[in-house]
Amino acid sequence: MSVVGGNGAAWPAPGKLNLMLRIVGQRPDGYHLLQTVFQFIDLCDWLSFDVNDHGAVALANPLPGVPAEEDLTVRAARLLQAETGCGKGVTISVDKRLPMGGGLGGGSSDAATTLVALNHLWGLGLDAGRLQALGLGLGADVPVFVNGVAAWAEGVGEVLTPMNLPEPWFVVMAPDCHVATGKVFSAPNLTRNRVPIKIEDFPALWQGNDCLEIVSQMYPPVKAALDELGAFSEGAKLTGTGACVFAAFGSESVAEEAARALRGRWRLWVTKGLNRSPLLARLSERQGLEV
Ligand SMILES: C[C@@](CO)(OP(=O)(O)O)[C@H](O)COP(=O)(O)OP(=O)(O)OC[C@H]1O[C@@H](n2ccc(N)nc2=O)[C@H](O)[C@@H]1O
Numbered sequence: 001m002s003v004v005g006g007n008g009a010a011w012p013a014p015g016k017l018n019l020m021l022r023i024v025g026q027r028p029d030g031y032h033l034l035q036t037v038f039q040f041i042d043l044c045d046w047l048s049f050d051v052n053d054h055g056a057v058a059l060a061n062p063l064p065g066v067p068a069e070e071d072l073t074v075r076a077a078r079l080l081q082a083e084t085g086c087g088k089g090v091t092i093s094v095d096k097r098l099p100m101g102g103g104l105g106g107g108s109s110d111a112a113t114t115l116v117a118l119n120h121l122w123g124l125g126l127d128a129g130r131l132q133a134l135g136l137g138l139g140a141d142v143p144v145f146v147n148g149v150a151a152w153a154e155g156v157g158e159v160l161t162p163m164n165l166p167e168p169w170f171v172v173m174a175p176d177c178h179v180a181t182g183k184v185f186s187a188p189n190l191t192r193n194r195v196p197i198k199i200e201d202f203p204a205l206w207q208g209n210d211c212l213e214i215v216s217q218m219y220p221p222v223k224a225a226l227d228e229l230g231a232f233s234e235g236a237k238l239t240g241t242g243a244c245v246f247a248a249f250g251s252e253s254v255a256e257e258a259a260r261a262l263r264g265r266w267r268l269w270v271t272k273g274l275n276r277s278p279l280l281a282r283l284s285e286r287q288g289l290e291v
């Protein structure tokens with residue numbers, strides 16, 4: 001069975017940028033405690049959901065190198081079934097636009113969009129807080145994508161305070177390498193004991209990323225991307241643990257100008273910063289259509 005909002009009605013899963021990232025400690029289980037600022041970008045994966053009544057969860061087009069059982073969308077759908085006893089199933093298709101393992105959070109965002117969309121399409125009625133708590137079990141970045149609002153984040157990224165940030169145009173570049181998040185967080189010389197700062201200290205007091213030095217040393221293409229983009233903007237930054245780097249520009253045309261000079265040698269996008277995830281608008285639109 002296909003429901004309204006099934007085939008042909010895609011749901012966005014936007015990327016995110018970490019506008020700063022500070023490591024302020026470690027939990028007993030080894031996970032690092034962060035302070036970070038998340039903003040969404042208008043570069044999105046697009047997900048479609050074809051609901052069925054027999055409970056099977058499947059992928060229409062599995063991602064290369066990711067076994068279906070490990071795909072975060074499949075895991076999110078199964079988690080919802082296990083939590084609620086829902087007997088419905090779904091075939092999920094993902095139009096993948098976000099580079100994988102690039103620090104743009106595509107996997108987490110796909111998981112969040114799956115939680116939000118299936119909660120609606122399966123008629124589960126879970127509230128946003130419950131969905132965020134479920135999402136945290138899939139990845140530290142999932143809650144902010146479920147919440148859908150640019151945020152100051154603490155803990156491992158799950159304690160969220162909404163932020164109203166400028167929404168500049170960004171050039172985002174994906175160096176040709178895959179950064180392993182676990183490898184960065186286990187580097188012996190990573191700074192992991194910064195004094196916590198306050199939300200109002202961003203951006204004046206600190207807008208760095210504590211992973212940048214290690215990642216630049218370990219991955220020369222990231223260093224090269226930072227240097228090249230840095231020539232067009234004062235502050236080229238690393239998002240999360242990378243590999244993507246980004247810089248903010250005052251207008252689309254100035255961002256495009258920088259992009260033109262870099263395109264050809266680098267995989268890159270010109271994309272707008274967003275304080276509100278397009279997922280929220282999609283959900284409201286669906287809810288409006290079905291009342
Ligand atoms: C650093 C951030 C910032 O947004 O983003 P990305 O660069 O991955 O997008 C995230 O917190 C990434 O969180 P998450 O998505 O859960 O990371 P994973 O890839 O699952 O982490 C791989 C491994 O890194 C270590 N890890 C991860 C997050 C964290 N706060 N402390 C850690 O020590 C853990 O050993 C974990 O098993």
Ligand SMILES: Nc1ncnc2c1ncn2[C@@H]1O[C@H](COP(=O)(O)OP(=O)(O)O)[C@@H](O)[C@H]1O
Binds near residue numbers: 063073100101107243
């Ligand atoms: N739907 C998915 N999209 C992307 N990656 C996924 C997905 N499901 C599982 N993964 C796994 O998660 C890893 C991290 O993905 P991604 O979120 O794109 O990177 P990052 O956390 O660096 O932003 C991928 O390398 C892949 O193995």
